[in-house]
Amino acid sequence: MTSRALTSHDTRPDTKATVDSFAITLMGLAWRNLWRNRRRTWLTIGGVAFAVWFLIFARAMQEGSFDVMIDNGAKMMTGHLQIQHPAYQDDPRVDNSFAAAADLDAMKSKPEVRHASLRGQGFALVSSEERSFGAQIIGVDFETEGEWSGLKPMIVEGNYPTGSGQALIGLTLARNLHLQLGDEMVILGTAKEGGIAALATNVVGIFDSTQPEFNRGLVQVNYEDFREAWVMEPGEAHAVVVMLDTASVGEEIAAQYTSQNAVLPWQDLMPEAQQMKEMKAVSSEVMFMVMTIIIGFSVVNTFMMVVYERTAEFGVLTAIGMRAGLIRLQLQLEGLYLAGLGVVLGFVLAWSALTIIGDTGVPIPVPEDALDFYARFNMGDRLYPAFQWDALYLSSAIMILGVQLAAYIPGRRLSRMKPVEALRQET
Amino acid sequence: MSNTVVKCEKVEKTYQKDSVPVYALRGVDFEVNAGDFVSLSGPSGSGKSTLLNVIGGLDRPDSGEVTVDGVALSGLSESELTELRLRKMGFVFQAYNLIPVLSAQENVEFILQLQGVPQAERRERAEAALESLGLADMSHRQPGELSGGQQQRVAIARSIVSNPVLLLADEPTANLDSGTTEDLLGLLRRLNEQENMTIVTATHDPIVMSYTKRQVHLRDGAIERDALAA
Numbered sequence: 001m002t003s004r005a006l007t008s009h010d011t012r013p014d015t016k017a018t019v020d021s022f023a024i025t026l027m028g029l030a031w032r033n034l035w036r037n038r039r040r041t042w043l044t045i046g047g048v049a050f051a052v053w054f055l056i057f058a059r060a061m062q063e064g065s066f067d068v069m070i071d072n073g074a075k076m077m078t079g080h081l082q083i084q085h086p087a088y089q090d091d092p093r094v095d096n097s098f099a100a101a102a103d104l105d106a107m108k109s110k111p112e113v114r115h116a117s118l119r120g121q122g123f124a125l126v127s128s129e130e131r132s133f134g135a136q137i138i139g140v141d142f143e144t145e146g147e148w149s150g151l152k153p154m155i156v157e158g159n160y161p162t163g164s165g166q167a168l169i170g171l172t173l174a175r176n177l178h179l180q181l182g183d184e185m186v187i188l189g190t191a192k193e194g195g196i197a198a199l200a201t202n203v204v205g206i207f208d209s210t211q212p213e214f215n216r217g218l219v220q221v222n223y224e225d226f227r228e229a230w231v232m233e234p235g236e237a238h239a240v241v242v243m244l245d246t247a248s249v250g251e252e253i254a255a256q257y258t259s260q261n262a263v264l265p266w267q268d269l270m271p272e273a274q275q276m277k278e279m280k281a282v283s284s285e286v287m288f289m290v291m292t293i294i295i296g297f298s299v300v301n302t303f304m305m306v307v308y309e310r311t312a313e314f315g316v317l318t319a320i321g322m323r324a325g326l327i328r329l330q331l332q333l334e335g336l337y338l339a340g341l342g343v344v345l346g347f348v349l350a351w352s353a354l355t356i357i358g359d360t361g362v363p364i365p366v367p368e369d370a371l372d373f374y375a376r377f378n379m380g381d382r383l384y385p386a387f388q389w390d391a392l393y394l395s396s397a398i399m400i401l402g403v404q405l406a407a408y409i410p411g412r413r414l415s416r417m418k419p420v421e422a423l424r425q426e427t
Numbered sequence: 428m429s430n431t432v433v434k435c436e437k438v439e440k441t442y443q444k445d446s447v448p449v450y451a452l453r454g455v456d457f458e459v460n461a462g463d464f465v466s467l468s469g470p471s472g473s474g475k476s477t478l479l480n481v482i483g484g485l486d487r488p489d490s491g492e493v494t495v496d497g498v499a500l501s502g503l504s505e506s507e508l509t510e511l512r513l514r515k516m517g518f519v520f521q522a523y524n525l526i527p528v529l530s531a532q533e534n535v536e537f538i539l540q541l542q543g544v545p546q547a548e549r550r551e552r553a554e555a556a557l558e559s560l561g562l563a564d565m566s567h568r569q570p571g572e573l574s575g576g577q578q579q580r581v582a583i584a585r586s587i588v589s590n591p592v593l594l595l596a597d598e599p600t601a602n603l604d605s606g607t608t609e610d611l612l613g614l615l616r617r618l619n620e621q622e623n624m625t626i627v628t629a630t631h632d633p634i635v636m637s638y639t640k641r642q643v644h645l646r647d648g649a650i651e652r653d654a655l656a657a
Contacts, residue, residue, distance in 0.1 A: 022540050032528035316524040319485055320585070321513025321541050323506060418505075420486040423520075 026326065030333035037306070041338065044302045048342020048403070049349060051295040052395040055288050056350035059391035061362070062284050064384045066277050070247045070266055075150030076209065078269040079241035080250045083107070086262045088238060094122045094192050094230060098261055101235035106257070107242050112249050115148055117141035118237035120226035124189030124197065126169075126219055128177040135173060135217045137187055137199075139226020140241075142166070148243045151207045151220070157181055158205040164222045168205040170215035179203050187219070191231040199229040248386070288391075292398050299399070300406035303338065307331060307410040314414050315422025328411035335407035339400040346399075347392055354385050361385075431494075432593050432625045433459035433482050438491035440477055440648075451477040452488065453648040459627055461592070464619040466636045467629045469645035475629040476597060478645065482627065483516055483595045484508035496592045513541055517586025519596040519628075523578040525570040531557060531581045532566035535588050542589060556584040560614060576607035580614070587618060594618070596628035600635055612638040 034041050074080045083103045088096040100118055107116040120139035125132050142161045146152060151168065152160045158181045161168050167185065169177075179185060183203050191197040201221050209215055227236065244250055250265035257263050267274040314327050361382030414422065440452040451474045459465055459482075467475040480486040481493055484500050493500045496515050503511060512518070525534045532553050539549035557566050560580045570578050579599060586594055596615070600608040616638050618624040628635060636642050637656075644652040 022543075025537075025540055029526070029528065036528060313524070313526075316518075316520065317526075318509055319483065319512060319518050319520075320538060321509055323509050325506075326541075418486060419509075420480045423485070 026330055027333055030330050031337060033330070033334055034337050040302065040306065044299055044306075044338055045342045045345060047295060047299040047302070048339055048399045049346035051292050051299070051399055052343050052346025052392070053350045053353070054295070055292055055395035055398075056347065056387070056391045057353060057385070058288060059284075059388045060350070060354050060385035061383060062280070063386040063388050064361075066280070067247060067386055068383065070270070070273055070277070072150060073270050073273050074243065074247060074266055075148055076211070076214070077150075078266060080244040080247050080266050081242040081254060082264050082269055083240040083242075083257075083259060084238065084262045084264060086260075089262060089264060089268070092121070092238075094190060094238075097192060097232055097236050097238050099233065099235055100237040100240050100261075103240045103259055103261060104235075104237075106259075107240055110253065112245050112253060113242055114245055115144050115243040117144035117241055118223055118235070119239045119241050120223055120230055120232060120236075121238040122189050122197070122226075122230060124187045126173065126177065127186045127188065128179050128183065131177050133173060133176055133217070135169075135219045137189065137219050137221060137226065139223040139230075140220050141223050142220075145241070151209065151214075154207040154209050155205045156208045158203070161204050161220065161222065164225055165201055166204040166222060167201040168207060168220040169203055170218050171206050171208040172212065172215040173217060173219070174203065174206045176216075179206075181206070187221070187229070189230070191229070193231055195231060197229045197231065199225055201225065285394075288394075289398075292395060293402075296398055296402040299342075300402050303335060303403055303406040304410055307407065311410075311414065311417075311422050311425035315417075315419050315425065318419040318422065324415040327414060328408075331407040331411045332404060335403040336400070339403040343396045343399055346395065350392075351387070354387050358385060358387075430461040431458050432461050432463070432496055433457070433627070434492075434494040435478070435482065436492045436494075438478070438481060438488045438493060440474075440481060440486070440488050450648045452481065454491070455648070455650060457643070457650060457653075459593070459625060461625050462619070462623045464616065464626045464638075464640040465628070466639040466642050467627065467645060468631060468636055468642065469651070470631070472647075473645040474648040475631075475645050477648075479595055479597055479627065479629040482593075483518065484512055513538070514589075515592045517589065517591040517594040519579070519582050519586050519594065519599045521598040521601045523570070523575070523582045523602075525578055525581055525585070527570050530567050530569055531562060531573065531584075534570070534581055535584045538585055538589050552588055553584075556588040557581070560584050574607075575602055576604075576610065579603060579607075579611055583611070583614065583618075587622075587624065592625060594624055594626045596626065598630055598632075599628060600630070600632055605634070608632070608634055 083100065085096040085098040097120070104116055104118060107113050118141060122137050123134060124137045126135045142163065146160050146162070149160070155168070156171060169179065177185065181203055184200055185203060187197070187199040187201065189197040199221065227234070244253065247266055251267060254263040254265040317327055318324060361384040364383055435455050435457040438452050438455045442449045442451055449472070455478060457478070467478055469475045477486065481488050482495065484495070484503070487501070495511065498511060500508065526537060529537060535553040535556055536549045539552060544552070554563070554566065557563055560583060562577065562580055562584065565573060565577060570581070573581065600611055603611060612635060615626055619626050619640070628639065630636060639656060641653070641655050643650055
């Protein structure tokens with residue numbers, strides 16, 4: 001017998017027409033293989049689902065805690081968003097005020113805006129009969145800010161002011177000035193045009209905040225009182241202060257709103273909060289990644305075991321004429337199904353859990369003797385999770401890539417293995 | 428045109444076992460002609476399975492040449508060997524080795540699907556193969572729902588459905604009882620006699636040898652006896 005070279009007759013498929021149908025068969029085969037050991041498959045899917053659930057749920061809780069932190073900061077002072085004179089943020093002088101009525105109306109008309117009001121702001125000397133101290137004076141719309149102000153629940157004496165001639169001051173300042181509720185204090189500052197801003201007002205409330213600088217040097221007076229004392233036009237202000245439905249839309253609204261004035265979301269107003277959020281996010285992401293990878297490894301290990309156990313079967317498939325590439329493709333498909341099912345299940349579980357607790361929040365265990373403290377400092381006793389799509393994308397990517405890798409590694413080994421070696425794995 | 432289906436020339440194969448060389452094949456010269464029904468027998472370690480694997484392209488010899496249907500295997504890549512097995516060879520294994528998640532008919536069709544045979548044709552051919560082996564009623568059963576003998580019949584149907592030039596069987600009756608063994612061997616003989624199917628089987632079972640036309644006995648990696656059946 002004379003040997004000859006391999007010809008296309010020896011090796012080529014008869015037709016390309018069935019390539020698609022074979023792909024469908026391969027998908028079906030991969031799907032059926034998945035359920036050969038139902039318990040192990042469900043355990044593996046469960047592992048993937050748990051990792052996805054964990055990442056989504058933990059990120060939602062973390063974001064929820066960020067929201068609480070940002071909301072608390074916004075309520076204490078800045079609001080979620082402010083409109084200011086373009087120069088005021090860097091140079092908060094009294095004369096950097098602006099005609100704010102149009103911006104106020106525009107903000108009030110936005111559906112995402114819960115509250116909006118004007119503020120006048122300046123530094124002044126606050127005097128009682130006996131003493132004088134420097135303080136920041138903020139003229140606020142008591143009626144509007146009373147709806148959301150974080151200082152309100154921190155009042156330890158008296159009430160939140162409601163109108164003209166009334167003031168709210170910090171506890172330390174009240175002590176330093178020897179002021180009691182109902183006492184009159186005199187505020188002297190520099191008016192907008194350089195004259196003297198003079199305002200006599202009565203203390204109706206004293207607050208005790210978490211921040212010593214507020215306690216020591218913050219006074220809130222009626223906005224109209226401030227405006228007249230500082231000789232500003234009606235509708236003129238140093239800031240339009242806005243509270244939104246949620247802090248997360250602040251940047252978007254700031255970007256969308258066109259104004260000749262500066263529109264500053266909370267990220268600009270509280271850069272330290274933004275930095276803290278970013279730092280916590282980075283450290284948490286590292287933690288999440290590590291935990292997900294640990295979970296991922298167990299899933300990957302299980303899947304690799306499944307593949308190794310079937311080495312002999314792959315040897316048979318190669319022996320009867322199935323190319324190694326197709327066997328590897330089948331493995332990748334099995335991995336894709338496995339990870340895909342796990343991701344979907346994990347997402348459904350996380351979404352369900354977040355939906356269930358989304359409205360009611362998760363109770364934060366607070367010692368009974370600390371309840372008053374929590375209430376006064378606006379900390380709340382519940383955490384409200386906030387779903388983050390990036391957590392779904394990240395966990396899905398890690399799990400799908402991890403399981404694909406788990407299929408790829410033994411697949412490569414199979415490719416290099418002689419069929420006879422694979423067949424020997426049977427014994 | 429030559430009717431030689433398999434030609435082995437000075438085929439040598441050595442394994443390392445605990446760093447000690449084990450000579451599985453020592454310069455084997457061997458030919459199988461079209462229509463042969465050959466048994467490769469011998470004690471454990473004689474080299475019968477190794478020779479079968481080398482002929483099937485499942486293993487490569489250290490030296491020498493194996494030619495199947497005129498194609499020299501030494502020059503082929505693993506991928507080309509796989510394609511050659513798909514086109515020209517059928518395999519029957521001791522442990523049946525059907526794809527457990529596919530029905531009998533799907534197992535048989537699978538080979539044709541790998542070959543790219545259109546759906547209608549492969550269904551027809553698979554049904555015909557199963558029917559010829561008396562499995563028409565069991566075509567939709569999964570391997571786990573079939574007896575050992577029935578599974579081995581499906582394995583034979585899978586191996587012949589593509590009309591290979593060579594059927595290689597490695598201890599095909601080792602897991603079967605004697606009655607089923609006789610049935611199966613009758614089947615292989617019928618395929619050989621009626622379809623002129625060339626069959627090479629490795630076995631240690633005298634019953635199997637008694638069904639073959641030619642008996643090749645190996646010992647220590649060499650052919651000790653090569654004789655036509657009486």
